[in-house]
Amino acid sequence: MLKFYNSLTRQIDELKPIKDGVVSIYSCGPTVYDNAHIGNLRAFIIADTVARIVRLAGYKTKHVMNITDVDDKTIGRSQQEHEDSSPEDALKTLSTHYEKRFMSDIEAVGIDISAIQFIRATDSINSITDLIKELYKAGFAYIAEDGVYFSIDKYIKSGKTYGQLVELGAVADTKARINNDEYDKEDARDFALWKLAKPDEPVWPFELDGKDLGGRPGWHIECSAMSVGELGQPFDIHTGGIDLMFPHHENEIAQSTAGHEQKNLAKFFVHNEYLLVDKTKMSKSMGNFYTLEDILEHKFKPLSFRLFCLGSSYRTQADFTWENLASSHNRLKGLCNLAALQWQAKSDDKDSGIYIDGTIVKINNFLLNDLNTVEALAALSEVQNKLEASYLSEKQLDQFKELISLIDSVFGLDLGSTPDISADQKRDIGKRDKARRSDDFNESDKIRDQLKEQGIGLRDTSSSSVWFRL
């Protein structure tokens, strides 16, 4: 039984796909105006893991992620960095650059990008403007000086609930608090569906009610148009960081349900908590703003960061420090060495008494229960301890490979491809064993030192040696 914590119901619910066999997932993706920071990466790692676990449960996934390649930030930055280009070209140059970088970053942290369908906002302008027209026609949108806005008041008066993900009190308070002169909207809660282009900003043509409204889409409407356009309505799971819950996701719900009788936008909203750095939110001014590049500079592997993310619950604020990453880094090394046992199974008829099948079942159950990667890893560690204190027999090799492939399918740590050592190194280990058995300790220690220089450590048992990477 596949279960996730659902922000809509505030409890753990069982997921039953809307369509037989296929689960539709929409993840709020990046705004490509800068390199992704590690907090962004956590959100994408969690979204990827949600999809992997859905597949583990036996379903296919249709996983869509948007790429916001037009908004205030991308435009602002493109104007700064590419002054000589036309607004459109400048934006395209900037967003293409950061989109490529985004792809390579998330691939580095083990996200299977072939399993995700990416959609750019700029490639979806038609469906966005269609949706705005529809909302306008139905009376939920109005044209103002600087753009087209969504009317929360009309939405509520049509009998809908604004505040499905957050308490209404917060929303009412927001209304009282905001007094923003920059926008020409009727109500402080209203949000832009479409923004008119200012001079030197890129323009997409848009005509509404006979008016020429060249400009660009608002942020919230993109996600509504793209998710429903690709997945239908409602779809199964909407993922994103907890900070997107309000107003972004709340607004998405409003846009997509205005004028619709029954349908919600998605059945599940799965939100990951923030990644803190040194116990506070990351920010450039605090000097605790890290990207994948920083991780590489500290000589850590991107997959160590992935393991760090999966080593705590996605629903808690995990605290990132270099010390904590080092801990995950060492653990990952240990797991790779566990996987290396696949090359060293002993041909032994005796049963080592380690029950791998049971662990596979346990791990499956943990994962299907609201993404409990932490308990799943603990179960794996138990087997690891037993195997390292004992040995892996050839009789267990198939089970063992099944275990590693299960872990890889969900955790994406690439353990299965841990390589064997070279034929020369194997020969050396054999030579050392022989020397050691004949009490030629000078020779055996010499070979041991040589192997150590090659990054291979040895664990001597009563009968032979097991190698591992240092």
Added chain:
RNA sequence: GGCGCGUUGGCCGAGUAGUUAGGCAAAGCUCUGCAAAAGCUUUUACGCCGGUGCGAUUCCGGUACGCGCCUCCA
């Protein structure tokens, strides 16, 4: 001010109304030709005060502290 999350052993981090989480780090011991690895020990920890239970780290109330959201934000 409104809303939400958290407080667990050296560090990180699950979970549970009674029974060893797990990882990382350090020290000692055992094993070993010496090492390494492994095992064992240091290590029955759950913010504080009340309440309900035979029994609470786990439920309820209060309180202190930390973090986040309410403005672009994963």
